[in-house]
Amino acid sequence: MQSPYPSTALDAARRAIAEQLREIRRDAGLTGREVAARAGWQPSKVSRLQSATTPPSDDDIREWCRACGAEEKIPDLLAANRTADSMYLEWRRVQRTGLRRLQESRIPLYEQTRQFRVYSSTVIPGFLQTYEYAAALLGSIARVHGTPDDVADAAAARVERSHIIREGDHRFGILLEESVLRHVVGDAAIMAGQLGYLLSVMALPAVSVGIVPAGHPRDMWTLETFTIFDDERVHVELLTAAITVTTPGEVAQYAHAFEEMAALAVHGARARSLISAAIDSLD
Template sequence: MQSPYPSAALDEARRAIAEKLREIRRDAGLSGREVAARAGWQPSKVSRLQSATTPPSDDDIRMWCRACEAEDQIPDLLAANRTADSMYLEWRRVQRSGLRRLQESRVPLYERTRTFRVYSSTVIPGFAQTYEYAAALLTDIARVHGTPDDVEDAATARVERSHIIRGGGHRFAFLLEESVLRHVVGDAAVMAGQLGHLLSVMALPAVSVGIIPAGRERSMWTLETFTMFDESRVSVELLTAAVTVTAPGEISMYARAFEEMSALAVFGADARSLISTAIDSLD
């Protein structure tokens, strides 16, 4: 059955809560209809909750646990439910006040992060974007999501917050699919300038850039673009949402995926050669 949730991480979190509700019911020796009767629900609601078709509200969790005489499970389940809620943020809601404010809102997180690990299968990471590339990309984002048109200010804010890539106390590891170098954002001149800038970023002492060559035999499939902030959180970028991952087990999975992707990538002179070839291919 197709998941009702937009990412594997969120789907997994919701299904874990549903499975816990099912376990509580079974431990209480109750059928789904008995739980429904005690909670004053239709039996179909119990089915939807324990199949993860419908996410539970906090009141649903309280009612379920009380019906099963498992009130001691309420605090942990509420915490898990709220974590799952926070994992999914609609881009439209986040961007409602404009793209510039969205760029600026991330500065505190960037300032306190020591090690950034960024895997991108879509675009050049924001830390390494030129103003022209950022403006072209944000113009597309504003058009698709229907957000307020403050692209120039937003692009300026994105470039300004990237000062940390040249400051001390931070390290950056970028992994890019080769297709990112070939996807023209803006026009050929904008893309050439961006790829040239990427070459200069590679020379910074705190930056590592790896390129995963197209056509390389691989054990790890292409993933959605994600950024790891130390070991504390992962931000996963989707078309309609930003998913924030904070569960230690899931963060470890992204860390392992990053390591596997790193093993596929080329660095140094080989990476620069791929970037230079992409520049030469532009009309």
């Protein structure tokens, strides 16, 4: 059966919670229908919860444990449920107070990370964005997701946190698909300024930028945008959600994928030539 969850780590966390619910029911000597009757649910809901087809809410966990006379299990199950929630954050939820707070919330993680590895198939990574590019991009995000309009403050916060590319003991490996250079965010003037800035930051000793050329045979397919923080965690960006991966085996897979992409990329003068060509192509 195909998992309803986009990460094997999240799938494992959700299935572990479902198994605990099932064991609580069995220990109480109850059938699924009996739990449903005591909780005031349809029997199908019990089936979905204990098969991990549907993730439980906190209230679902409380009702399940009360129905089974296992109230002492509630605190640990709630903690496990919230940990699973943190692995998959819906953009609408994290952005509901505006985009600025989302930018600022990541500062502690960014400041404590020593090695960043970023692969982007979509946009210039936030570390390397100009204010104008960030404002145009965040404006599009706010419009699509229907979040509060604090774009100017959010863009300023994004640029402000980028000081780490020049300060502290940080190293950045950035890999971009060539299509990122050709996707015009804002307008031609904003994009030219962004690409010019990208050329300038390539001179920084802490920053390595590689471009995966378009139109060449390749053994590695285009992936979703992701960031590896040291060897501890990975953030993967989807349209509707952000996934946090912390399982060592999965982090290692993303690290391997980064190396595969790095082998396809060009660096130095060849990368700068592709960026310059993208600037020249702007109207």
